[in-house]
Amino acid sequence: MKKILLYFLLLTSFSQGQLLYQISGNGLTEASYLYGTIHILPKDKFELSNSLKRAFDASTTIAMEVDLDMSGAEKIALAQKVMLPDGKTLKDFMAAPDYTELKMYCLDSLKWNESKFERSSKLKPMFFSSLLIQESMSNMASYEMEFNKMAKKKKKETIGLETIEFQLGLFDQLPMQTQVDMLKKDYHSDMKSYDTLLACYLKEDLETLGKLMAEETSAFPEFNDILLVQRNKSWIAPMRAQMQKESTFFGVGAAHLSGPDGVVALLRAQGFTVTAIKQD
Numbered sequence: 001m002k003k004i005l006l007y008f009l010l011l012t013s014f015s016q017g018q019l020l021y022q023i024s025g026n027g028l029t030e031a032s033y034l035y036g037t038i039h040i041l042p043k044d045k046f047e048l049s050n051s052l053k054r055a056f057d058a059s060t061t062i063a064m065e066v067d068l069d070m071s072g073a074e075k076i077a078l079a080q081k082v083m084l085p086d087g088k089t090l091k092d093f094m095a096a097p098d099y100t101e102l103k104m105y106c107l108d109s110l111k112w113n114e115s116k117f118e119r120s121s122k123l124k125p126m127f128f129s130s131l132l133i134q135e136s137m138s139n140m141a142s143y144e145m146e147f148n149k150m151a152k153k154k155k156k157e158t159i160g161l162e163t164i165e166f167q168l169g170l171f172d173q174l175p176m177q178t179q180v181d182m183l184k185k186d187y188h189s190d191m192k193s194y195d196t197l198l199a200c201y202l203k204e205d206l207e208t209l210g211k212l213m214a215e216e217t218s219a220f221p222e223f224n225d226i227l228l229v230q231r232n233k234s235w236i237a238p239m240r241a242q243m244q245k246e247s248t249f250f251g252v253g254a255a256h257l258s259g260p261d262g263v264v265a266l267l268r269a270q271g272f273t274v275t276a277i278k279q280d
Contacts, residue, residue, distance in 0.1 A: 018204055018276040018277065018278060018279070019035055019036040019037075019204060019254060019257075019279070020033065020034070020035050020036075020049075020051055020052055020055060020276070020277040020279055021033065021034040021035070021257075021264065021274050021275060021276055021277060022034075022055070022274070022275045022277055023243060023267060023272050023273070023274050024272070024273045024275070025271065025272055025273035026270065026271040026272045026273070027244070028243055028244065028272070030246070030247045031058070031247060032059065032242075032243045032247050032248045032249070032250065033055035033056075033058070033059060033247075033248075033249045033250065033277075034250045034252075034257070034263065034264070034267075034274070035052060035055070035143075035249070035250065035251045035252075036252065036253065036254025036255075036256070036257045037143035037144060037251050037252065037253055037254060038143065038197075038198070038201050038253075038254060039142055039143070039144060039253060040130075040133055040134060040137070040140055040141075040142055041140065041141055041142075041198060041201075042137050042139065042140060042141070042198075043139040043140060043141040044139070045141075045198065045202060046141035046143075046146070048146070049279035049280060050279075050280050051277050051278070051279040051280050052279060055249060055277070056147070056150060056249050057154070058247060058249075059156070059247045059248055059249035060156065060157070060246040060247050060248065061156060061157045061158070061159060061242065061246055061247075061248045061249070062147055062148075062150075062151040062156050062157070062158045062159075062248070062249050062251070063158075063159045063160070063161060063239075063242060063248050063249065063250045063251070064144050064147065064148075064158070064159075064160060064161070064250075064251045064252065065144075065160065065161055065162060065167065065252050065253065066160040066161075066162060066163065066164045066167055067158050067159055067160035067164075068144060068145065068148045068158070069148070069158060070164065074164070077165070078164055078165075078168070081165065081168045081169075082123055082124055082127040082168065083122050083123060083124065084122055084123065084124055087122075088122075089118075089121040089122050090102070090121045090122075090123075090125065090128065090180075090183075091121060093125070093176055093177075093180055094180055094184075098180075098184055101187070102183070102184075102187055103117055103121075105187040106120070106132075106187075110132070110135050110136070112135075124171065124179065125176070125179035125180050125182065125183040126171045126174070126179050126182070126183075127171075128183060129182065129183050129186045132186055132187065133194060136194070143251060144251060147249075147251050159242070161235045161238055161239070161250075161252070162231070162234070162235075170226055170227055170231070171227075173222075173226050174220075174222060174223060174226065174227075175222070178220055178222060178223070181219070181220070182220060182223075196212065197212060200212065201254070204279075213255065228255055228256060228261070229261045231256070232256050232261055232262060232263050232266060233261070233266065235252075235256075235263065236263070236266050236267065236270060239263075239267070240270060
């Protein structure tokens with residue numbers, strides 16, 4: 001699950017082992033760009049290549065999975081969306097030994113106090129998993145947050161391919177038991193799986209990364225279909241319309257790019273030329 005959550009939580013193999021692409025042809029008057037992100041990583045590992053900066057600067061609009069600019073009301077609604085319903089906690093959905101083991105992991109390994117664990121246990125399993133990743137890092141960075149700051153500084157418009165409400169609603173389509181099982185895999189594996197994932201991402205060793213993802217999701221086919229395949233297909237029409245309007249930089253989790261149902265293949269099937277750019 002740590003592997004998965006880092007798209008948002010993620011990543012599969014790419015045809016040319018690269019993260020940055022140029023999109024052209026099929027009637028476009030100017031090129032657009034596509035970049036596969038990892039949503040959370042240690043700050044000392046974060047880097048923007050010159051190629052990435054050039055692609056960003058050449059684009060008029062920045063499009064990410066969701067637009068990070070939210071109103072106060074939207075942030076409140078978001079906070080409510082990640083909580084378990086009816087005042088329930090993870091204890092209501094986990095077997096007693098599993099819940100105790102999770103609590104001990106948080107108290108012993110992450111050095112949480114009882115109060116923090118009790119508050120956090122009100123989160124839905126998927127978001128509790130995300131919190132585990134963040135708490136394992138003393139300083140973290142996010143490509144999406146950095147892109148958002150860069151867009152504001154350069155006065156570029158930002159848009160989302162979907163709303164945050166829609167994105168979070170997708171997690172509710174996953175059976176609660178599936179979410180609990182994925183959470184259990186997280187604290188059992190500690191941070192070793194994340195370290196392996198991050199190393200592959202930084203080296204752009206996406207073939208290995210694809211194998212890791214296949215292993216991680218093999219027991220949860222509904223996750224792959226709901227959170228990757230269906231969303232990839234839903235993005236193509238708005239991406240096409242946006243690129244016909246103006247040059248756009250698309251930043252999405254790298255898990256969405258590759259494979260027969262990935263964004264790269266789907267764009268090529270629409271007649272676009274999608275060319276990998278070597279980062280310098």
